[in-house]
Amino acid sequence: MVNTVSFVFHAHQPYRLRHYRVFDIGNNHYYFDEEKNKNILHKVRDKCYLPTNQILLDLLKTVKDFKIAFSITGVLLEQFENYAPEVLESFKQLASTGKVEFLAETYYHSLASLYSFNEFQEQVELHKELIKELFHQKPKVFRNTELIYNNHIASQIASMGFKTIMIEGVDRFLGWRSPNYVYKAKNVDVKLLLKNYRLSDDIAFRFGQKSWVGYPLTADKYSDWISSSIGEHVILYMDYETFGEHQWADTGIFEFLKVLPFELKQRSINFATPSQIAKKQPVDELDINQTISWADTERDTSAWTGNDMQRQALQELYAMESAVKACNDETLLKHWRLLQLSDHFYYMCTKWFADGDVHKYFNPYNTPYEGFIAFMNALNDLALRVRKKLLEEIVKQQALNVSKLSKNSSIESFNMQSQTFQNFALQTSLITENPGSLAAEMLSLVKTFSSKRFSSNAKQD
Amino acid sequence: MKVLMLGWEFPPAYSGGLGIACQGLAKGLTSLGVEVTIIIPTAPEEFENPYAKVIIADKYDNIKIARIPSLLTPYASFHSYKVRYERYMASKIRNNVVLYGKTLLEEVQLFKHRVLALYYNNLLPEFDVIHAHDWMTFPAAVALKNASKKPLIVHIHSTEHDRSGGLGYNPKVFELEKLGVEKSDKVIAVSNYTKSLIMKMYNIPSNKVCVVHNAFEMPYTDVKVEKHHKVVLFLGRLTLHKGPDYFIRAAKIVLQYVPDARFIVAGTGEMEPYLIELAASLGIAGKVLFTGFLKGADVARAYKMADVYVLPSVSEPFGITPLEALSLETPVIISKQSGVSEVLNHVIKVDFWDVEKLAQSIIAILKYKALHNTLKKHGCLEARSFNWVKPAEKLLHVYNQVLGGLNG
Structure with missing residues (x-):
């Protein structure tokens, strides 16, 4: 029977795009709806973050061995800093109890693990640094965006130095096995912590559902379910916004949370953070050769990559990586990364669109089509900016090189140098439909510049 | 269940979307076991339609019609009639036939007298409900309801608001549309949008109007084209x-x-x-x-x-x-x-x-x-995924509702 429970709360708020129009491309670069993002953050602060943090703080102080874990995205922590520093303070207070663990993840709540190992690694590193800076902890357990996972991601995570990853307990890979044990990844020394989705979703999705057979869910009843489960431990992983935002205060969710640890203690259930659970020995290996996630009933990645629009948007976005990074421009990099939020692609999902369920609830657009249009317009504008910046950089470089050439260097050596830059341009294989055109454009700029240079040299002679 | 429809056109004798919608509804109803008869004012010749028995009112002109001189004056700048008149001209060329009278309003009154004459001369089959399509048939439908004491459903495929583009209604049409909506037992609107217009225009309660969205059938699916531009x-x-x-x-x-x-x-x-x-x-x-x-x-x-x-x-x-x-x-x-x-x-x-x-x-x-x-x-x-059975099921439900309401 289960004797340990681990609570993991995932907090995130997207940077929603405004209805960025095709007419805005090249004219302004305000992709994000600052006002809306701020207002929503304030709403969730009042309904969820502050009251729930207070309840948890009280519990951590009164229940001796009570522990919890948070997985908070970098973009949310950033929004706290900008719009609601008091929330950040209250999280720091929680951290200072020493009974709160913070998990590692991608800073930008991105799908980078599926598209670019480099970018994936950089974002995990950025997030790690931020957690260290804010909460003075070095995260030991990794959790990928949307609990996206496959064997390959395990290897990538291992190469970043992690030994544990939290994933969804997907039935089709578990088969007869229970999620309530530690497992091991295929071919690599990484432990897998599995979310128990039934017990997690009882709170996250079904708590206030009057048509549900388990309604009303009391802490008493729920603790019985946990203590009578088969296995060693139960990992409860859910959106932190469950408390007060997805499940409103009038459902009794806060009262439930307040007494749950006491009810669990009465049944001799202990609390552990994910890294404590990871100390256990794995009972078996899980070979996950398809990509899984925690979304919808399919628990695959179709919520973000299921249709042509999503695939085109993602493909074009990640194709820009080398070009964006070659710019050495903080703002461009930041905007590119903010466009990586998985939320943008979720809004383009057509799967459940007609049925109007959870996808619609979270969608700031009326239709997936409007979401796609706004995104692609913004991406096109970013591509223009990157292109312009890159050209400037290259011309600047060239100018520097040409100025280094001595008066007597031959036009041949100059042309050779030009060729080098042309090759570089081709390698950066830009966003444009025709990467060669950028190279040509550069070459002509370089030629114009050099002809001026050589003619002025000639005059001096 | 036997329904008597009053329409203005019906395939193959039609010029617009109204006839197609009526046929679609008849097709759906027939598949549900409803017997459909439809009376239309005129057609070039008698014809068969697989989904409904069609009665062409002006083919019975040997019946004595007590014609009351129309008090309605021809309406010169009468826009919707003008459009139909243009279509009539087109149809005249196509079919070598005259579909409409001198003015649409006269035609509407004439239809009323013919329908009543058919009824009093026992030339109509038995029917349980009257189902009238658009304002042109409303005077006939209301008269028939009064004579037969059968429940009346009026079906609004377009309102005077739509036809005028919201730029001022024709008062005579408005009056007839209002008459039908008020004297009916139930109103069918082709959309929620139309329903809210009807409620506003004629000040009738929401529960009297039932929304039945249309369906459609595309006869051509395999065509090839060549093009060089977006x-x-x-x-x-x-x-x-x-x-x-x-x-x-x-x-x-x-x-x-x-x-x-x-x-x-x-x-x-x-x-x-x-x-x-x-x-x-x-x-x-x-x-x-x-x-x-x-x-x-x-x-x-x-x-x-x-x-x-x-x-x-x-x-x-x-x-x-x-x-x-x-x-x-x-x-x-x-x-x-x-x-x-x-x-x-x-x-x-x-x-x-x-x-x-x-x-x-x-x-x-x-x-x-x-x-x-x-x-x-x-x-x-x-x-x-659209088909005519779905709207027909809703119609049947409305028929049963009005019948139950009258009997109980």
């Missing part, structure tokens, strides 16, 4: 209420971003000269092509040729054309002021007056291949 299509009558001027104004903006696009305006109507001038004055005349009136397979070809079909109606009770376009795998942009937007998810919806949003949606579809593909794929599936 094509944006408008197809419909060139009247105020279809919003073709918004289409031209959007074209002006789109062409700044997609200069090689072509805009096709298919249809005829009173606004045609104005629209041609508008395109010229905006400097885009060379890229806006007017095709005139299209029919049959040419309509299908136009849809097929288009990269996007646009219906920017100012006021559209339902709107079949977006469904036709979608069923031929052409993405659609429709105005929120159209009834069909209530039953379609995989289309882009804009306010008819929001030319900028319309233009930007067109640009996005032309520019982003994946958007075009996704709209096409999902939209086509959605459109092809």
